[in-house]
Structure formats: structure tokens, C-alpha cells
Amino acid sequence: MLELFATIAKLALYVGSFAGAGVAFAWMSLGRRLGRSAEVAPKIIAMAALAMLVAAVAGAVILIARLGGQVDTTTLSAIWETPAGPAIAFQLAGATLLLLSARAKGGMRTFQLAGGAVALVSFGLNGHSASIGLLTGAIAFLHVCAASWWLGSLLLLREAGRVLPEADLALLVRRFSMFAIVIVGGLVAGGTFLTLTLVDFERxxxxxxxxQALSMKIVLAASVLGIAVWNKFLITPRIAAGDGRGAQQLSQSIGIELGLFAGVFVATAWLTTFNSPHA
Ligand code: HEM
Known part of the structure; x- marks a missing residue:
């Protein structure tokens, strides 16, 4: 039962940290091209940071329960001495920074980027990849940063499809595509590196x-990629042509991408809670 709660808390942590950090990263990179659609960003960041705070506290409570349920110095120092303790501290610090800076303007928005990065460092500190070494931990951190940017961009693009005129949307989508080629390429390269490191193909x-669980995750991630390619080659030209249907089709396909993202999160939470690459 505790394992199930741990998976749910991890899922909430993924959603909160990826949406909060991702919107902060995407807002900074897509910049003025977002126009009025950026108005939704502070709200998403604040809500995501709250979800992350709740998930991090729930994760800590579950960990204490697994260690016998006593809140004493022995249990707390035992947690602190494993990678899980510092990871929870980074999650709490990142979420607090994101929450406090959600409405920041101008140069103060750097605190949002810092909050997002601090929260995501936790994935590079704790987990199967981190347990192998510094390099794999660092690649896991970059992998989740790239996936967060992608998710954050999709959340903002969906809003843009609703509020921006098609000519402005076309310019925004062009800027997004420019970054996406590099960032999503890096996400796949990082994921491939982690797969080759964690799975012992010589066995x-x-x-x-x-x-098997990792394959399921990769199939779901490949489906999100497939829709992204579909968007790039079929929907983006329609938006640029301004035929009036492009924006609506973009919103619909982003809806499907977000659903598949949720699937990737479920598969990853399952993979990292119930399975070990060394079993
Ligand atoms: C939509 C795209 C993706 C998302 C949202 C995503 C998300 C994540 C997250 C959240 C983690 C950290 C898990 C944790 O430590 O709790 C992770 C790790 C990982 N990802 Fe991805 N990922 C994506 C694409 C990919 C792809 C395409 C591959 C393989 C080619 C991949 C392979 C891996 C591997 C091997 C790990 C390490 C798992 C472990 O610690 O056991 N990911 N990913």
C-alpha cells in the first residue's frame, strides 16, 4: 500500500516540478513572442509549485512511515544520510522559490529559473541514474530539464492557440520549433544514454x-514525438497559411500530447518505484 502512495506522490511531484520549472524555462526562452498567452504563466507556476510542495512533504512522510513511523533524530538523520533526504530538501527549496517568484517581473524572473533548476536537481541526486555516478546523475538532470521545457512550452502554446491571432501564433510556433529541435533532440539523446547505461544488454x-517497463515508457515518449512531428509538418504550415483552422488543430493535438505526457509520467513513476535495473 505504501508503494502505491509513493507512486502517487512521485506522479504529483513530476507534474508539479515539470509544469512549474517547464513554464518558467519556456516563458524565458519563448519571450515576447508569447504575447498575451504569457499572462497564464504565473498562475501555472504558482499552482505547480504548490502541488510540488504537497508532493515533497507526502514523499517525506511516506519515507518516514517506511522507516517505522517514528519522527525522531535517528530516523531524520538516517533519511538525511541517503540521497532521498537532500533530494527532498531540493524539492522543497525549489518549490518555495518558484512559489515566491511566480509573479516576479523583469530581471527578478531569474529566480523562477533558479527555482525550477533547484527543484529538478533532485532527479539528478536521487534515483537509479544518480546511484551509478556523477555523470549519469548529471545526464538525468539535463534529461528532466529538457522534458520540463517541452511540457512547459506545450502548456503555453495551448493558451497561445486560444488567445493569439494566427499571424502571431505562426511566429511563436516558429520560435518554439527552433528551440525544440535542439532541446527535444537532447532529451532523446540523454534518455538513450541512460537506457544504454541502466539496461545490461549483455545479459x-x-x-x-x-x-519491459522502460520499453513501455519509451513507446509512449515516441508517440509524443510522433505527434510533435505531425504538428511540425502538417499543422505549422496551416497556421502560417492563416486558413483559420490551424490554431484549433494545434490546440487539439497539444491536448493529445499532454495526455501522452501523463502516460509517460505514469510509466516513469511505475518504472522507478516498482522496478530496479539491477534485479
Ligand atoms: C516525453 C518524454 C519524456 C519524459 C517526460 C521523461 C521523463 C523522465 C523522468 C521524470 C525521469 C526521472 C525519473 C526519476 O528519477 O524519478 C526520467 C528518467 C529516465 N528516462 Fe525519460 N522521459 C522522456 C523521454 C525519454 C526517452 C525518449 C527515453 C529513452 C530513449 C528515456 C529514458 C529514460 C531513462 C532510462 C531514465 C532513467 C530511469 C531510471 O532511473 O530508472 N526517457 N525520464
């Missing part, structure tokens, strides 16, 4: 329960 039975 005769390499398709362990871990590898």
Missing part, C-alpha cells in the same frame, strides 16, 4: 521487468 535475459 542473456536482458528483457527484465525493468526493461
Amino acid at each position: 542473456s535475459e536482458w528483457l527484465t521487468p525493468y526493461a
